[in-house]
Amino acid sequence: xxxxxxLERFEPVLGxxxxxxxGTVSKMFCGCSTTFGAPPNTHVCPIxxxxxxxxxxxNVKAIESTIRIGLALNCSIAxxxxxxxxxxxxxxMPKNYQISQYDEPLCxxxxxxxxxxxxxxxxxxxxxxxxxxxxxxxxxxxxxGRIQGADYSIVDYNRAGIPLVEIVTKPVEGTDRLAxxxxxxxxxxxxELLRSLGVSDVRMEEGSLRCDVNVxxxxxxxxxxxxxxxxxxxxxxxxxxxxxxxxxxxxxAILADxxxxxxxxxxxxxxxxxxxxxxxxxxxxxxxYFPEPDLVPIAPDPAWVATLKAELPELPSVRRARIQxxxxxxxxxxxxxxxxxxxxxVEATVAAGAPAADARKWWMGELARRANESGTALADLPIxxxxxxxxxxxxxxxxLNDKLARQVLEGVLAGEGTPEAVVEKRGLRIVNDEGELSxxxxxxxxxxxxxxxxxxSGKIAAVGALVxxxxxxxxxxxxxxxxxxxxxxxxxxxx
Amino acid sequence: MSAITRDEVAHLARLSRLALDEGELDHFAAQLDQIVGxxxxxxxxxxxxIPPSSHALPLTNVFRPDEVRPCLTPQQAxxxxxxxxxxxxxxxxxxxxxx
Numbered sequence: 209x210x211x212x213x214x215l216e217r218f219e220p221v222l223g224x225x226x227x228x229x230x231g232t233v234s235k236m237f238c239g240c241s242t243t244f245g246a247p248p249n250t251h252v253c254p255i256x257x258x259x260x261x262x263x264x265x266x267n268v269k270a271i272e273s274t275i276r277i278g279l280a281l282n283c284s285i286a287x288x289x290x291x292x293x294x295x296x297x298x299x300x301m302p303k304n305y306q307i308s309q310y311d312e313p314l315c316x317x318x319x320x321x322x323x324x325x326x327x328x329x330x331x332x333x334x335x336x337x338x339x340x341x342x343x344x345x346x347x348x349x350x351x352x353g354r355i356q357g358a359d360y361s362i363v364d365y366n367r368a369g370i371p372l373v374e375i376v377t378k379p380v381e382g383t384d385r386l387a388x389x390x391x392x393x394x395x396x397x398x399x400e401l402l403r404s405l406g407v408s409d410v411r412m413e414e415g416s417l418r419c420d421v422n423v424x425x426x427x428x429x430x431x432x433x434x435x436x437x438x439x440x441x442x443x444x445x446x447x448x449x450x451x452x453x454x455x456x457x458x459x460x461a462i463l464a465d466x467x468x469x470x471x472x473x474x475x476x477x478x479x480x481x482x483x484x485x486x487x488x489x490x491x492x493x494x495x496x497y498f499p500e501p502d503l504v505p506i507a508p509d510p511a512w513v514a515t516l517k518a519e520l521p522e523l524p525s526v527r528r529a530r531i532q533x534x535x536x537x538x539x540x541x542x543x544x545x546x547x548x549x550x551x552x553x554v555e556a557t558v559a560a561g562a563p564a565a566d567a568r569k570w571w572m573g574e575l576a577r578r579a580n581e582s583g584t585a586l587a588d589l590p591i592x593x594x595x596x597x598x599x600x601x602x603x604x605x606x607x608l609n610d611k612l613a614r615q616v617l618e619g620v621l622a623g624e625g626t627p628e629a630v631v632e633k634r635g636l637r638i639v640n641d642e643g644e645l646s647x648x649x650x651x652x653x654x655x656x657x658x659x660x661x662x663x664x665s666g667k668i669a670a671v672g673a674l675v676x677x678x679x680x681x682x683x684x685x686x687x688x689x690x691x692x693x694x695x696x697x698x699x700x701x702x703x
Numbered sequence: 704m705s706a707i708t709r710d711e712v713a714h715l716a717r718l719s720r721l722a723l724d725e726g727e728l729d730h731f732a733a734q735l736d737q738i739v740g741x742x743x744x745x746x747x748x749x750x751x752x753i754p755p756s757s758h759a760l761p762l763t764n765v766f767r768p769d770e771v772r773p774c775l776t777p778q779q780a781x782x783x784x785x786x787x788x789x790x791x792x793x794x795x796x797x798x799x800x801x802x
Contacts, residue, residue, distance in 0.1 A: 232769045239772025248790040249777045257780060269769035290757060297719055299794040346791070355797055362791035365780075494718055499757035507763040 211385075211453060214425075214460030220387040221433050222380040222452065223422035224331075224394055228373045228408045229341060229415070230273050236340045236371035237264030237307065237503075244414055248364035256369035258303035263502050266291075270371035271314070272516065273407040274338045275508060277373060278315025279517045280401055281333050286314050288507045291338075291500040299363055300342035308339035308374075310497040314506065320401070321525065322393040323546075324386050326539065331394050332378040343368035354475075373407075379422075379433065387423075387456065392449040395419055399445075400524040412443050419448055421476075423455040425463060434459070435469040439483050441476045450481045458483070531555065535564040541572075548576055549586050553593055560597035566604075570596050574614050578621060591620050598627040611684045612636045639686045642694075645678075648686065649694055652677040663699050671695055706743075707736040 235242060238255035254262040278285055292310035315336035321328050344367050349359030375398065383390040399410045399417060410417040424436035437459070439451045459469055473486035522530070528551065532542045535554075545551050550571045557567035571586065575596070579586045599616055602608040608616060608631070619630030631637055639645050653660050656677055662670040671692060678691040696702070712732045716723045723731065774780075777790045786793035 234769050234771045239767070239770060240774045241771045247777070249780045249792075251774050252780045253772070253774050257775075259783075265765060265767040267769050268766035271766065288763070298797060299792070302792075345797070347797075348788075358796060360793060360796055362788045362793050364791050494714075501757065504758055504760065504762040504765045509764075 209457050209461040209464060211457055214456050215385045217428060217464065218425040218456070218460050219381075219428055219430075220383065220452070220456050221424045221426065221436070222377075222383060222387050222391055223436065224377045224380075224391060225420040225422070225438075226375045226395065226398060227341075227418045227420075228277075228375065228402055228410065229417075230270050230371040230373060231406070231408045231416075232267055232269045232273070232371055234267060235369040236267050236270055236338070237369055240366075240369065242370050244416075246366055249366065251366040252368070256302075256365060258301075264307065266503060266506070267371060270338060271506060271508070273371075273405075274314050274336060274373050275513060276405055276516050276520065277375070277402065277407060278318065278336045279513070280405055280520055280523060281315070281318035281320055281336060281375070283315035283318030283333060283336055285508060285513050286312060286316070286506075287510070288312075288505055289314055290505045291503045292497045293500050294339075295496045296494075298342075298345075299361065300345050301340075301368060302343070302365060306340060306342065307500055307503070308497075309337035313337035314508075320394065320397060322390065322397045323543065324389050324393045326543070329380075329383065329386075329390050329393070331380055331390070334376045334378045336373060336375050339372050339374060341367050341370040341372040388449040388452040391421060391452045392445055395448050396445055397524065404521050404524050404527070406521075412445070415443070418443065421448060421451050421455070423452055423459065424469070425456065425459045427463075434463070435471050437469065437472055437474050437483075439474045439476050440486065443476075443478065447476060447478060447481075451476045451483065454481055454483060535568070537564075537568070541568070545572060548572065548579075550576070553586060553596075556593035557596045557600075560594045562597040562600040563604075566600040567593075567596060570599065570613075570617070574617055578617075589621060590623065591617065595620050595627055602627065602631070606687065607631070607637055609638060609684070609688065612638065615684075636685065639682050645682075645686055645691060646694060648678055648681050649674075649691065649698060652681055653695070653698065660699060663696070663701055666701070668696075668701065706739050707732050 229242075232242060234240060235251075235256055238253050240251045240253050240256055243251070255264055275285055289309065289312035291307050292312075293305045294308045294310070295305045297304060313335040316334070318333035318336070320331050320333060322331060323329075343363050343365040345355075345361045345363050347355050347358035347361050350357030355361070377394070380387075380390065380394075395417075399412075402408050402410050402417070408416055412418070419442045421439045421442055422436045423439070424434040426432060426434045437455060439455060442448050442451050455474070462469060470485075474483040475486050476483050528542065528546065531537075531551065532539075537545070545554060545568065548571075550568075553571050554564065554567045557571065558564050575589060575591065576586060579589055596617075599608070599613050602616070603610065603613050615634065615636055616627050616630045619625075619634055620627055624630045624633060639648070652674060656674060659670050659673045663674065674695050675688055675692050678686050678695070679688060709728050709732050712723070712728050712735065716728070781787045781790065781792065784792050
């Protein structure tokens with residue numbers, strides 16, 4: 209069913225579960241390295257392989273990071289809590305259970321404010337808990353490489369036991385047609401928050417930030433929530449938005465036909481934007497949670513928590529407000545910079561010596577355009593804030609004009625080296641040599657006698673064509689202002 | 704009184720990917736029932752003033768620093784595996800045809 213029609217008849221309720229791999233150097237319960245991309249089963253030991261007689265011990269840095277995430281999300285920190293065993297029979301954990309937290313999470317009841325179309329939406333946080341990541345299964349046989357239809361699977365346990373934080377929202381109601389945008393804004397803001405805390409590298413493409421999206425619909429006017437589905441494998445910010453939209457349309461079509469939504473896990477397909485049915489969800493009781501006997505309870509010292517709270521860095525929303533004030537930028541421009549991922553880049557460019565307005569102009573203008581053309585994120589362009597600051601400096605000193613500066617940026621993006629190197633190689637410096645400029649002007653005046661006569665007779669406006677001619681003849685390298693002065697001087701006219 | 708039903712054993716068997724026949728379902732239901740009954744006797748001695756306990760020692764906050772320790776080699780790690788492929792543990796099909 210088309211999105212607009214779906215929204216006329218139904219109201220969506222959202223829920224987001226985000227898994228974050230913490231950036232600790234060792235695993236959650238053992239000393240194995242967490243480095244991404246190592247050869248299979250080289251980061252494993254008796255503890256993360258669950259060999260008999262081994263015992264886990266919790267990584268204090270992971271506990272600390274989880275508490276800091278909770279504090280940054282305005283949560284209460286538990287005074288006492290335990291790990292729990294989540295029992296299940298997939299071989300992605302060699303123990304046949306995953307150590308997680310169940311009814312005693314480390315952090316509860318917080319919120320994160322996000323901006324959507326100029327409005328603040330408060331997303332309430334249900335819980336933040338700590339668990340261990342699972343191993344990576346590769347399914348062999350079958351047509352799709354998926355678990356369904358596979359003949360067998362092969363498992364690499366390098367990832368098994370990496371500390372994983374799960375952040376769960378309360379059901380988000382009242383987003384109405386903005387549900388997809390709210391979902392995306394939430395994950396975007398959460399990612400920035402986690403990055404500012406330095407607790408994870410939050411790379412969605414490498415799976416260090418993963419998002420499960422819950423969606424249910426209720427008929428307009430009803431206040432009873434419908435059955436929800438949980439969409440997994442949503443691995444980019446754009447996919448978060450698309451998966452919510454797609455699921456609203458899919459569920460609306462079923463409900464409008466008098467059908468019933470099945471509570472199940474669905475898989476998102478990046479290529480088509482559609483979801484397909486996965487396994488039906490186990491009930492919590494099927495996991496037979498019980499307190500983990502191999503790990504003693506956690507009772508964070510209130511003084512420690514207070515110190516962690518006092519030492520939290522400036523959070524992204526606070527930082528944005530400060531920067532907006534300092535730079536004197538409108539709400540609209542600020543939102544545009546935020547959406548383009550340009551704030552940090554502009555800030556770094558300012559730190560490298562550029563005026564804020566110039567830094568913003570290049571990142572949000574020429575560079576945003578080029579990023580858009582090549583389909584890359586602004587931050588992934590092969591140019592540094594230092595390069596951009598250098599270009600603004602060259603423009604400010606009169607060595608470049610905007611047109612030449614664009615060519616310099618193009619050269620840097622093409623891998624021709626630093627801005628200075630590009631200027632040198634391409635010969636882009638403004639013609640400052642009066643003799644050279646004068647010669648070019650004489651040549652242009654000779655070739656445009658009509659325009660020159662008009663200017664002589666007082667039609668000053670006609671000088672534009674002559675300046676244009678000079679710029680063309682110098683291939684953009686002349687200083688247009690100086691050229692205008694010299695032309696008027698030569699024609700004996702007062703500017 | 705039987706606390707564990709045949710249906711519950713069948714459900715558990717499905718979660719565990721165990722194929723139990725009709726006779727085994729009855730057999731295990733009775734056995735599990737006895738085990739649960741034995742454990743339930745703890746409740747008879749636990750008076751109201753005894754708080755539920757999950758750990759035998761009154762310890763909290765046993766942590767280790769975030770430091771990398773040596774791992775096993777893949778050869779060591781895989782030495783006990785019944786089947787290996789590409790330095791990975793090879794396991795039987797995870798989901799049956801119905802999934």
